[in-house]
Amino acid sequence: MNLHIESIGSGPDIVLLHGWAMHSGMWRDVSDHLAQHFRLHLVDLPGHGFSRNSSPAHAPGSQSATLEGMAEMLADVLPASFIVCGWSLGGQVAIELALREPLRVRKLALISTTPCFVRHSDWQWGMEAATLQLFTENLKRDYSVTMKRFLTLQISGGGSGTASALVQLRKSLFERSKPDDAALEAGLQILLSSDLRGKIRNIRQPVLLFQGENDVITHPDAARWMNQQLKNSELIMLPGCGHAPFLSYPDRFVTAMLRLAHPLTYGH
Structure with missing residues (x-):
């Protein structure tokens, strides 16, 4: 499969991985700022965005139907050394990639992960499986309406910048074709089945955790739990913020990424 990857800017390599049912255009409002400091690689995950028509194979059992498979696909096409930044489901892919390629993945940024x-x-900070199933049924029935509701849910709990963040999300999302149905179903199965709790402590790289304290999709206490498990991690908890903190607090996000990449220059 040929993944669509847009590379812009110059500097240390950073790979940006979007969330389920999204695409790499969601990063646009921060990518221009990041590209002034980094060489960005904006990935459309299998079946999403401009990777939608790269292959018909997204059925269960295919390589792109698992976190491990997606990490393997990415490892084949990414630079020799890089920082990986993943949002939501993209954060789980980033974790798998870091575990698979510990010498290549220098650092991680996990956004709303x-x-x-x-x-x-034994894990109270998750969603009910039935809620995810219902969401996918609605997605198949009416993609546009369901995604508009999903985007509203993502910025739920936000503060004064909520309205503008929602406008940005909607504008970016519908600029590209909807993900293919098989990719959406494969993504749902990953959401339903993935459990990285037993693996997380094997990550040795420095990790930035960037989380909205009012996130209703990925519970803030999950980020606090990861912060405890990851010995070399920093948690930035953002007040009045939902599931898209890099849009609600773009300047803080860019600053945090600079500090992650250059701690001696941009440290506390």
Whole structure:
């Protein structure tokens, strides 16, 4: 499969991974600023955005239907050394990539990420599986309406910048074709089944955790839990912020990425 990757800017290599049902255009409002300092690689994950028509194979059992498979695909086409930044589901892909390529992935930024999206008896900071299933059924029935509701949910809990963040999300999302149905279904199965809690402590690289304290999709306490598990991590918890903190606080996000890449220059 040929993944669509747009590379812009110059400097240390940073790979940006979007969330489920999205595409790399969602980063546009911060990518121009980041590209002044970094060489950015904006990836459309399999079946999403401009990677939508790269291959018909997104069925269960295909390489792109698992976190491990997506990490393997990315490893084949990414630079020799890079920082990886993943949002939501993209954060889980970033974790897998860091575990698979510990010498190539220098550092991680996990944006609104959780090791486990679904609630379990020993994990209270997840969503009910039935909620995810219902969402996917609605997505198949009416993609546009359901995604507009999903975007509204993503900025739920935000402060004064909520309205502008929602406008940005909607504008960016519908600039590209909707993900193919098989990719959406494969993504749902990843959301339902992925559980990285047992792997997370094996990450040795420095990690930035960037989280909205009012996120209703990935619980803030999941980020706090990861912060405890990851010995070399920094948690930035943003007040009055939902699931898209890099849009609600773009300047803080860019500053945090600069500090992650250049701690001696941009440190506290």
